[in-house]
Amino acid sequence: METMLAVEKLGKSFKDKQIIKNISFDVRKGEIMAILGPNGAGKSTTIRNIMGIMYPDEGSISFQNSNGKDIPRHKIGYLPEERGLYKNVKVMDILLYLADLKDYPLDQAKERALTYLKKFDLEGKEKVSVEELSKGMGQKVQFIASIIHEPELLILDEPFSGLDPVSQELFKEEIRSLAENGTAILLSSHQMNLVEEMADRLFMIHHGQKVIYGSMDDVKTQYANFKCTIRGKNNRTDLEHITDVQRVEQTDDISTLYLSKNVEPSIWLKNLPDHLSIQELAIDRVSLHEIFIDIATDKNLLQEAGEVHA
Numbered sequence: 001m002e003t004m005l006a007v008e009k010l011g012k013s014f015k016d017k018q019i020i021k022n023i024s025f026d027v028r029k030g031e032i033m034a035i036l037g038p039n040g041a042g043k044s045t046t047i048r049n050i051m052g053i054m055y056p057d058e059g060s061i062s063f064q065n066s067n068g069k070d071i072p073r074h075k076i077g078y079l080p081e082e083r084g085l086y087k088n089v090k091v092m093d094i095l096l097y098l099a100d101l102k103d104y105p106l107d108q109a110k111e112r113a114l115t116y117l118k119k120f121d122l123e124g125k126e127k128v129s130v131e132e133l134s135k136g137m138g139q140k141v142q143f144i145a146s147i148i149h150e151p152e153l154l155i156l157d158e159p160f161s162g163l164d165p166v167s168q169e170l171f172k173e174e175i176r177s178l179a180e181n182g183t184a185i186l187l188s189s190h191q192m193n194l195v196e197e198m199a200d201r202l203f204m205i206h207h208g209q210k211v212i213y214g215s216m217d218d219v220k221t222q223y224a225n226f227k228c229t230i231r232g233k234n235n236r237t238d239l240e241h242i243t244d245v246q247r248v249e250q251t252d253d254i255s256t257l258y259l260s261k262n263v264e265p266s267i268w269l270k271n272l273p274d275h276l277s278i279q280e281l282a283i284d285r286v287s288l289h290e291i292f293i294d295i296a297t298d299k300n301l302l303q304e305a306g307e308v309h310a
């Protein structure tokens, strides 16, 4: 897949504090690349450097064949973390104004605006001023503004925050369809279930440094140990003493046993003690949400973590 955006050895400090340290990743045509990390990890700072809102102290950012200040930013769409459109401007006027800023033909922009307003249940709101919209409606308009000019790279900083489940589905479908049609997408989100469903690859940073970089499948294979959920009345200490059980969570008669790395579930199951009460049993890989928490809270993992096949 063709590389659209390449971030190489990016470094950024504020005053004396280095916020971003030597990070490199790329975003390819037609893929959804997730950028993840705990609060304050440096995601928005990375995105602001890509958008030219600020410039890196070290390293480089290139888009197609352009670098730094020469990047044709009209080919990029951006939904910033901090929302805010001009409040007393009508919906259609703001969409056309923003399309015009990106040198996009106005007749096409109007057609696209009407199509998207309809798609996002905002038909008939063209002449309503932005301040009269609900928060979710405003977010939909801002999302439309970020894609009105058919960008080749779309950067979405927390696109799902504040959306109801129906609107989340609409955004999800639209983001997927944009990627299927060739748009390169850089997605920053704390909603791990959505990232797990949507992203092809992910890049996770912690304290401004890379901790994971790779395809979703490779990351899950490398970091997602198995967990075994058992329904039955069992003593927690007995469960904790089973070989290769790292940790046990228990709620009423449901126990979740988190297994060590490299455990082969079919072999592990054969060695379960006979006296366990098992009414139901399921084995799954842990979710991206759990991988995120492990990495964000485990100093050892943080040191071990590195690149898997990107």
Ligand SMILES: Nc1ncnc2c1ncn2[C@@H]1O[C@H](COP(=O)(O)OP(=O)(O)OP(=O)(O)O)[C@@H](O)[C@H]1O
Residues within 6 Å of the ligand: 014, 019, 037, 038, 039, 040, 041, 042, 043, 044, 045, 046, 081
């Ligand atoms: N303009 C600035 N001046 C000084 N420090 C800043 C500035 N912008 C960000 N920071 C600091 O840089 C660090 C990274 O912030 P950033 O907003 O990039 O994190 P984030 O990963 O996007 O976090 P969140 O998930 O909370 O949005 C934080 O410690 C923040 O306080």
